[in-house]
Amino acid sequence: MWIDPSRPAERALVTHGHADHARSGHGAVWATPETLAIMALRYGTEMGTPVAYGDGFEAGGVKISFHPAGHVLGSAQILLEHAGERVVVTGDYKRRFDPTCAPFEAVACDVLITEATFGLPVFTHPPIEDEIAKLLAARAANADGCIVVGAYALGKAQRVIAELRRAGYHAPIYIHGAMQKMCDLYAAHDVPLGELILATGLAKAEMKGAIVVAPPSAMNDRWAQRLPDPITAMASGWMRVRQRARQRNVELPLVISDHADWTELTDTLLELRPAETWITHGRTDALGRWCELHQLKARALDLVGREDEDEG
């Protein structure tokens, strides 16, 4: 039995629906109902066994249960219990408030296998309210143009939209075609996103003053040329570093991430104090060093087939 296998496996436990964790072609899949729905949307008719948060089952003498990770809709940590030893695989997680998914639950364990996407002390994600305020201010200052926000199609896009609504922005939000089905799926899972309009094929004049949400890959694409004087925004934790934002030609960086920042990663370790920490997925060296300084036993776990800067 594998967790988030990168190659087709006989039996797979899947933490969440992002493509680098949920691949297609597995034999049997266990995941949260939301994650299975996302996989079905992305890969067609894929079926699996739904496991609700807090529920579990047994396989080969190991008790397996799923717990909220707060990363995206349906995202889970996986707890493995055997002979009194508890191992938690966090998958991707964050501890900030997110109106689009269940909040992270701290699960006591002996071994924690943690992600470290933003495992460098330079990464502190600011309060999302500040970043949404920046976006709304830029929109107000550019009444004749539009703001196109690059956001990962699963999770980030819906969170940005939901946070705009929470900040009192109720005008229609324009979305790229690649996001429509995922937004519909979120709405069907009781995550209200307000009025969304497909940005494809609209006249420039209609889009004046609009906020458009699109996958990052579409931003420098011909698709974006049809927008009226767009200001390029990007919602990503990587936007914290100025030169990263500039390399991607971003004019309005929004530091919004669905991953734990450095403080969340280290606070979680201090809170759980696992006997052993395995670090994967990101900056294993820096978080490992931090563990050393705090006398926590840790080691890096190298995974194949992972790329770190695509989402965040």
Place this chain on the structure above:
Amino acid sequence: MQAFAALLDGLIYTRSRDHKVRLIADYLRIAPDPDRGWALAALAGTLSIATVKAAAIRAMAEERFDPMLFRMSRDYVGDTAETVALMWPDVSQDIVAPTVSEVIDVLNSTSRARAPAVLAELMDRLDANGRYALLKLATGGMRVGISARLAKIAFGQAFGLSVDDVEEVWHALRPPYAELFAWGEGKSERPDPADSAFFRPFMLAHPLEEGNVDLTAFAAEWKWDGIRIQIASTGGETRLFSRGGDEVTGAFPEIAAAFQGIGVVDGELLVRGDLQGGEAASFNALQQRLGRKNVTAAMQAEYPVFVRLYDILFDGTEDVRALSWTMRRNRLEMFVAKLDPARFDLSAIIEARDFDHLAEMRAAARAAAIEGVMLKRRDSTYLAGRKVGLWYKWKREPLVADCVMMYAQRGSGKRSSLYSDYTFGCWTPDGALLPVGKAYSGFSDAELKWLDRFVRNNTVARYGPVREVEKSLVLEVAFDAVHESKRHKSGIAMRFPRISRLRRDKPADEADTIANLRAMIG
């Protein structure tokens, strides 16, 4: 400080030059005195805080952070100041952020030893963007794509003044430029610094790309390979300025001492030698004297300097810039006649029958190690900056050599994630490669991407930030000259090398040899 921090961030993310100018102008109109004057100085590169050097920031970081975590972060971010600003913990919301002028005052009144602690106290009173702005302000390197010129254009735009008028008085004024802002806001007359020796903006030349000029309208001079220098003297005080208006009097005291005259003149500072038509040494010799605040008598004797004058801006106290080149040349000839010939002479006019004849002479000039030809319109007045159609530089064609990439290093700033600095070498007779130069320009963005990928995919060893690559890629390198150098194992060094072409088609063993390069010395 927050307004200045917001301005810096705006400049970092704004691509359009006009929009950048607008952002600065808006800030300069609204910000209070003297904050805006210090900010203007920071943008124009005239702000210098003696107590804070890059080392102070590193010292402060080492005090607070684990060195390993700091190094990993610095490697990722690519900029020390930004790394420290981002890693620094947010202290409290209710502390009052310092103003720009408070920062300047506090840092200027501390000692170098105390500076890291003082800086740390200021850091505690700022958020991440404020901390970034503070560190950039304290160390001077803004890296926001703003030249001094653009800062002055923005000042002009803020207050409806012409940038040439701003340039004219700029160098006589000091940060925080109170007189300049008073003038800008119409509260006082334009500052009149006539009683001091200060820099006036140079007239600059365009490259002559193709076509020709009529030699009855244009005068020709040799283009000397030294440093452009302006000498300004009130009689009591003599000061020397280099291209950007930086004062270099201290590096060349014998020139200032020998200058007996009142006025402002323009020329080329050279070291005596037997190159450049048998009259001056290579630029390399001059480099031994550059960048030194004080020079020893031995240096002065080993590298004797002189100034070859080619223009005059003030004859006595009379501003002659509105006169034609021909009339100024007459003034200059009379002026130079009164100066010490060991230190000052005239840049000769080339007597050519016509343009073709001049082209022949220019072609022959490479053997004499002359950089090229200057063409100056005879009826042109002396105008600041680079004006179309008045002065041309007609450089000789660059030299080229095929070299093999050996090492690569990541750039800084915008290029911090790209391997953009390349060390390349040529072959020795026994089949080894020795480095002959380093270049980080001349390629397009697409080529840079390709080069970066090449480096990553062909790394054979790493030495800190440097990667050694498979010796397989031939780079055609263009350069202005090559000369002897004790600093390099190959014994030669290039002047102004840049990548002119990627020779992906050429096998590395067909690249040039050190001997080929040596043959180009001269």
